[in-house]
Amino acid sequence: MNWLITTITSSIGKKLLMAITGLCFCTFLTAHLAGNLTLYAGKEAFNSYAEHLHSLGPLITVAETGLLLFGIIHVLTGIVLFYQNFTARPEKYAVNKSAGGSTLGSSTMPYTGLILMAFIILHLINFHFIDKTGTTIFQIVSDAFSKTAYIIIYVFAMMVVALHVSHGLWSAFQTLGVNHPKYMPLIRKAGITFSILIGIGFGFIPVFISLTT
């Protein structure tokens, strides 16, 4: 199994880890957003969605463990890459100028990533590791978004997510070697569209909740 460790710890191997875990998070975001859209249908729809989801029991535990494991891999590999890339140029340039390749999303990946990690911890404290006895998930959500600070934090975090994914999605395909003249332009556009949908879809929820309750 020595070859496997050599492979995944190589520069391309680390990219592979980032790409696979990142793509899984994109799938998770899609499922998470689809579930959250029930919020727009009102209190009952959302509570019933949550109940159905939790009735899956062990499946949820497996999914949560998987996400946690992938999260740890994504964050740790990301930090290693960030450190290695930072030290790969010990003497910096006096003048830095882009030739037009990088984007706001691509040049801020480590920073948006760290912000997202902090946000996910806060998000889990808000809605996951919270006493749910004698209340409903809708109540917890509407209580949280009655505070202006939370609305601002959540909307900001969703803009950061959109920025991170705007580079991450197409970049994962490029890393996996899926760069084809027929598909790449489509993948790039799909990446931008996906990030905008995720940003708006999630980002509007706190505003909607605070306006309707």
Add this chain to the structure above:
Amino acid sequence: MTKTLNLTLKVWRQKGQNSKGGLETYHAKNISSDMSFLEMIDVINEQLTLDGMEPIAFDHDCREGICGMCGTVVNGRPHGPEKGTTLCQLHMRHFSDGDTIVVEPWRSRAFKVIKDLVVDRSSLDKIIQAGGYISVNTGGAPDSNAILIPQEIAEKAMDAAACIGCGACVAACPNASAMLFTSAKISQLALLPQGKPEAAKRAMEMVRTMDGLGFGNCTNERECEAECPKEISIVNIARMNREFFKASFFSEVK
């Protein structure tokens, strides 16, 4: 129409590998807009020599844009602001009278400054030595067209082979990664039948050597393909990744 320019240059001066360097200011007077960037430095160096000072050391050879020797970072851009151009082919007509131009060497942990603007790019040679070749027994010349290669494949291989190994991709990369260079050298052989027998070993050895030399990792920022004087595409990086995965997961090469 030829114009005459007066420019202020801030050039990185460094006596040797272990000495501390810094930007020094020079005034380039009466520079013709028909001159190349290197000819402009020649003019400054002539004056420096007449003044009894040390001329600015910089790499150059063919001055035709095909050898890969020249290259400095001009106002934050490797090979200067023009697309698909080496520094020797960058002409002074792209600058305006009174401009301040900052000239720095390639910056990477894997490229040590030897003197002023000259850097040691032997790391790139080491990547080539690790597998950027094919093994052929000598003997009678084979028949031409004995191995048929579709025109579009030959074109792709040639596009990758256009890499002159100047190191601008490393200099331009925010992470000082050498993946565009390595991918071009892997691609030019992986695409052709002659390169297939050693493809797996080549991909693994070249990537491992690249990793060991202290280059950064690719984060798909695409600055390399935007700066490459030969306009080599990151499609080659995707191909290198495929070759590396194939070699690592499906070949018997360890």
